[in-house]
Amino acid sequence: MIAFVFPGQGSQKIGMGVDLAEASSAARQVFEEVDDALNQKLAQLMAEGPESELTMTANAQPAIMANSMAVVRVLEDGGFSLSEKGGCVAGHSLGEYSALASVGAFSLSDVARVLRTRGIAMQDAVPIGVGGMCALLGADLEKAEALAEAAADGQVCEVANDNDPTQVVLSGHLQAIDRAVELAKEHGIKRAVKLPVSAPFHCSLMKPAAQRMTFALNDTPPGAFRLPIYSNVTAAEVTDASAEKDLLIEQITGRVRWRESVLAMQDAGVDHFVEVGGKVLGPMIRKIAPDAKVRSVVGMDDIDALAKEV
Template sequence: MKRTAFVFPGQGSQEVGMGKEMYEAYPSVKRLFDEADKALGFSLTTLMFEGPAEELTKTENAQPALLLNSVAINQVLKEQGVTPSMTAGHSLGEYSALVASGSLDPLEAVKLVHLRGKLMEEAYPTGKGTMAAVLGLNQENIEDVIKDFDGELAVDLANINCPGQIVISGTKQGVEEASDKLNEAGAKRVIPLNVSGPFHSRLMKPASADFSDHLSKTEVRDAEVPVYANVTASPVIEAETIEKLLVEQLYSPVRFQQILEAFVEEDVDAIIEVGHGKVLSGLVRKVKRRMKTFNVQNPETLQDFIQWYKEDS
């Protein structure tokens, strides 16, 4: 049997129309979407298929939409006899990975990330925090530049995505001043991101306390398949540890490059991006150019992957 790692996209990959082809092609996907609408008390499905894009992009909507889409596709893969050897997700995508690994119930996860999105939006005043992608500098260089940024200029590492692509997060003024210094330090570019808050920074700690209370009321089970956590880039199975790391994830950097390097060390046959877009597949290629990757987001790409998976196995 082929060894695969499933990775699940995070916020920013949403797009109006995502999931519609799978919804129309597979009864189990339609059933899950309909159940999610009931669980949330509004039609997330309509928002995903028809927009408007501005509404879908709101954190409290984008997060459950992306998760629902990913876990529905994963469900079809499971029906086709495909089980990953390990999973991971980028930020929000970690919740999809936990569903795929049997740690979270799909509908409980949809409700949980809807709430998570609201708490993240409310954690810091709108427009006062931001993020920026730093291209062409390594982690040590960036840490050296931002180490003294504190208080009203607080800036932290947020996403360590791949060699030469790291995201910083913090107060708007702090990120702007840090961007200037990072350009002076030799960054190829520093690109402001269109986000509503300083995610994965110390400024998210107020949200983590409220989120922890709600998470404690959600059933989190031991994972059946190892999930590589964003906070540690290490595999985790125990429910208690999963809960602890999900709370820390809100204000800690996403160590996605290290997760992908760990998958390469585990000698998987392919890394499969399960969900909308190809962002993570692109990161895989920057970590290990020759790693076989698939993006499964519609019936056509699903069948392409299934064909490969069942060859000689």
């Protein structure tokens, strides 16, 4: 069984989607539709930069989704249906929205606008300089949780992403994150690296953003979806649109349980993971499920190869 998975923030880069748009009218239509929905030349920003502007959360989130959905549309244009070929979908953080759009839960215009709101809400939730994040390399979840507790010292320091057996991300107050970096080796963690982020995502400091997303998703809730989705929050299969809406709100402050999600998909019979529009999740999945087949589909050659083989 195939799972189609979608990357999250951090996978953006200048030039993303350019080759696809040059090769396919279906891809160009995606970028045009997103530009129209946002009343912005996002495709031009993706193609030309500047990188500092593309990296801004409010731009990166819809850009990454647009890139993934361009791949989906090119596949569909060639007669390849994710819903027919796959058994489930999942996405890492904002990638969950791309996954939902790929199976019909959101229109392209709606998901672009929702992600723009999400990006602004997450950016505005905490003043710049108050929060931070760090990646713990060579850390499992148990070590990461112990470090977070030791570093908190009355502030927020929480596990934000359980990515794979060797990589966990912490999020919280900047001083607590600095303490975590200093204390990492004492906790048997190989290395701790501060991340160049503008806000402390996926921790309790994001509550104001969750409140704003409650309004946004009440106005534009996900509809029915053609394949089950594995939620970041529960690492379990979801088939009900109303339940998924609540989980998307909870996702803002909740942990991204990616490692557990991959294991749950594998337990359900997934033996082939296809990353749509990025090359970030593949290396994580290989560490979590070394026996599974893993591939990334980014350009036309990847799309052609997938269509021939699956």
